[in-house]
Amino acid sequence: MALINDFLSLIYPRQCEACANNLFKHERYICNYCKLNLPKSNYHQLIDNPIIQTFAGRIPLANGCTYYLYEKSGRVQKLLHAIKYQEQKELARYVGLLYAKELCDANSLANVDVVIPIPLHKNKLKARGFNQSEWFAKGLSEGLKKPMETVLFERVVDTKTQTKKNRYQRWENVEGIFALHQSESFSDKHILLVDDVITTGATLEAAWLAIKSVPGVKVSVASIAFATKA
Numbered sequence: 346m347a348l349i350n351d352f353l354s355l356i357y358p359r360q361c362e363a364c365a366n367n368l369f370k371h372e373r374y375i376c377n378y379c380k381l382n383l384p385k386s387n388y389h390q391l392i393d394n395p396i397i398q399t400f401a402g403r404i405p406l407a408n409g410c411t412y413y414l415y416e417k418s419g420r421v422q423k424l425l426h427a428i429k430y431q432e433q434k435e436l437a438r439y440v441g442l443l444y445a446k447e448l449c450d451a452n453s454l455a456n457v458d459v460v461i462p463i464p465l466h467k468n469k470l471k472a473r474g475f476n477q478s479e480w481f482a483k484g485l486s487e488g489l490k491k492p493m494e495t496v497l498f499e500r501v502v503d504t505k506t507q508t509k510k511n512r513y514q515r516w517e518n519v520e521g522i523f524a525l526h527q528s529e530s531f532s533d534k535h536i537l538l539v540d541d542v543i544t545t546g547a548t549l550e551a552a553w554l555a556i557k558s559v560p561g562v563k564v565s566v567a568s569i570a571f572a573t574k575a
């Protein structure tokens with residue numbers, strides 16, 4: 346089998362999903378150079394950081410973190426593109442495992458009880474085939490050794506059908522986009538909400554609206570990449 350793999354990599358060299366250089370045999374998905382040099386945020390090391398500031402007054406976050414900082418037409422964008430458009434589920438999971446390792450080493454998010462990926466609406470999931478946030482969350486859940494919940498948190502509104510509405514109508518509808526079922530089982534729990542990319546934070550804010558009435562609930566957020574406005 347190893348011989349066949351070596352042979353195949355001669356004909357079809359596997360490439361780094363971030364920089365497109367050929368991978369060495371021992372490398373998986375991302376070359377060692379990129380592993381060391383992709384722009385990591387290290388926000389989990391900071392009590393206050395740009396993600397916590399992004400959600401200030403909107404979500405009282407226990408912690409806000411992202412593995413990478415998004416740079417346009419950069420390697421992080423290429424990585425996200427590979428996950429989203431080439432359906433690289435295992436790459437998303439692998440990135441989650443890498444990040445979880447760093448979070449564990451820093452003893453960050455140690456008191457999280459459950460990992461919840463931002464769900465897609467069932468129509469979108471059917472069309473796309475998989476939820477990239479869920480596969481990233483799966484890696485985080487495995488690496489952090491915290492359970493992942495994908496059934497009880499549901500996207501009940503297909504936001505695609507909302508794009509025709511004006512801004513005010515959209516805002517009115519934000520409240521009911523997500524639903525938390527059996528919400529009593531989340532009392533006093535620390536939930537880690539996971540999204541692939543954080544930009545304005547609108548999606549996570551809509552998610553929080555479905556969670557915030559649970560007594561004693563705490564929320565942190567984690568993403569693969571964060572797009573700073575600066």
Ligand SMILES: [Zn+2]
Nearest residue numbers: 361364376379
């Ligand atoms: Zn690379």
